[in-house]
Amino acid sequence: xxxxxxERVAKxxxxxPLRLLLIVAIAALYIWAFSGIPFQGLKETAxxxxxxxxxxxxxxxxxxxYLPEGEDLLRGLLDTAAIAILGTAISTLLCIPFxxxxxxxxxxxxxITGTGKFLLxxxxxxPEIVMxxxxxxxxxxxxxxxxxxxxxxxxxxxxxxxxEEIENIDQGPLDSLLASGANRLQxxxxxxxxxxxxxxxxYTLYRFEINVRSATILGVIGAGGIGxxxxxxxxxxxxxxxxxxxxxxxxxxTMIDLLSGYLRKKIV
Numbered sequence: 001x002x003x004x005x006x007e008r009v010a011k012x013x014x015x016x017p018l019r020l021l022l023i024v025a026i027a028a029l030y031i032w033a034f035s036g037i038p039f040q041g042l043k044e045t046a047x048x049x050x051x052x053x054x055x056x057x058x059x060x061x062x063x064x065x066y067l068p069e070g071e072d073l074l075r076g077l078l079d080t081a082a083i084a085i086l087g088t089a090i091s092t093l094l095c096i097p098f099x100x101x102x103x104x105x106x107x108x109x110x111x112i113t114g115t116g117k118f119l120l121x122x123x124x125x126x127p128e129i130v131m132x133x134x135x136x137x138x139x140x141x142x143x144x145x146x147x148x149x150x151x152x153x154x155x156x157x158x159x160x161x162x163x164e165e166i167e168n169i170d171q172g173p174l175d176s177l178l179a180s181g182a183n184r185l186q187x188x189x190x191x192x193x194x195x196x197x198x199x200x201x202x203y204t205l206y207r208f209e210i211n212v213r214s215a216t217i218l219g220v221i222g223a224g225g226i227g228x229x230x231x232x233x234x235x236x237x238x239x240x241x242x243x244x245x246x247x248x249x250x251x252x253x254t255m256i257d258l259l260s261g262y263l264r265k266k267i268v
Contacts (some may be wrong), residue, residue, distance in 0.1 A: 005157035009088045012021065017049035038156075043145020046193060046217065049258055050238070051237050051240075052239055055138030055239065056071060056238070056240040056241075056242055056243050056249055057239060057240075057242060057246065058243065059243065060240055060241075060247055061238075061240040061241045061243070061244045062242055062244065064244050064245075065248075071229060071253045073226070073229075073244060073245060073248045076151045076219075076225060076226035076228070076229055076245070076248075077211070077226055077249070078254070079143055079224055079250055080216055080219065080224075080225035080227070081212065081215075081227045081228065081252065081256075082143070082187055082214045083143050083146045083147050083150065083211075083215040083218070083224055083225050084148045084150065084208060084211040084212040084214075084215045084222075085208070085213050086150075086151070087146070087147050087149070087150025087151040087154060087215070088150070088151075088154060088207055088208045088211050089151075089170075090147065090151030090152075091150070091151045091152070091153075091154030091155045091158050092152075092154075092200075092204050092207075093208065094151070094155050095154070095155040095158040095162055096157060096161035096162065096200075098116060098119065098159040098162075098163075099158075099159045099160075099163040099165075100163075100167060101115075101116035101117075101119075101163075102116030102117045102119075102160070102163040103163045103166035103167050113145035116163070117160075117163070120155070120156050120159045120160050120163070121156070121160075122154035122156075122166060123152065123153070123155050123159075124153075124156030124157055124160070125156075126151040126153065127153070128149050128150055128154075128189045128214050128218065129149075129218065129221065131148075131149040131152055131153050131219065132145055132146060132149035132218045132221060132223040133173060133221060134149075135148045135149050135223075136222055136223060140220035141223065141224075142222075142223070142224050143170050143223070143224030143225065144224075145218075145222075145223045145224070146215055146219070146223030146224045146225060148225060149218060150211050150214060150215060152220070153210060153214075154207055154210075157207065158203060158204070158207050161199075161203045161250075162199075162200060164198070165196045165199035165200065165203070166192070166196055169192060169195040169196060171193060172192075173191035173195070174187055174192070175266075176191075177190060177191050198267050200210065201267050202267050205260045205263055205264050205267075206260070206264065208256070209253075209256060209257055209259060209260050210229075211255050212252070213253060213254060215227075216230075216249055219231070226245060226248070226249060229243065229245060230240075230245045230246075230249075233245060
């Protein structure tokens, strides 16, 4: 049916009342959120403190990069990277069974998949900093507590991503091997793993990037890594040392992000 000229140029009507209601609701939400934040004004020494912080950060303590007699920046960064690597390795190995447990297409019963998804969601509810505090109480302060906290916390998110990767596999190779008389192990090794392995590696590298940042934060509460000397420098107001530590963290995280991004592009 031919449309008239007025029908062709007519624009769809905009639901302005709904948009206005949405804007008002968002504004009310922001007002309510900010009204709950106590604000008593700036301290009289705020300007001097900010100037001291900026002066120290802009003139970092380069002598702290390497100290032959004790802890220094390089050792702290290596400890942080080691915590992230071990935590990611533990979570990757442990989350694979949970991923197959939670994948809906691997089970006919929805109850089995539901319990797996619930367990992964339950693990994700605990932040890594809370787990680190618990492990510090259990095994003592240090890098071991940080590794356990990152390894356990990462299972929840990695398991969820891995299970979604399993659910998206192509059923064709599985049916072909099943029709040719292959057993479950052969189907898993030749049809499932080649499809999910690139995604597993990509998600593992992405999780490693997150764990490097998390390992820096966990050191602040005593779970090892560069965060421990950082909190000491902050507490003693040693701003030039804070500056070199922050600079080292930025360089390390940037290099890891670039390397991980390059590897993920090659894998995927």
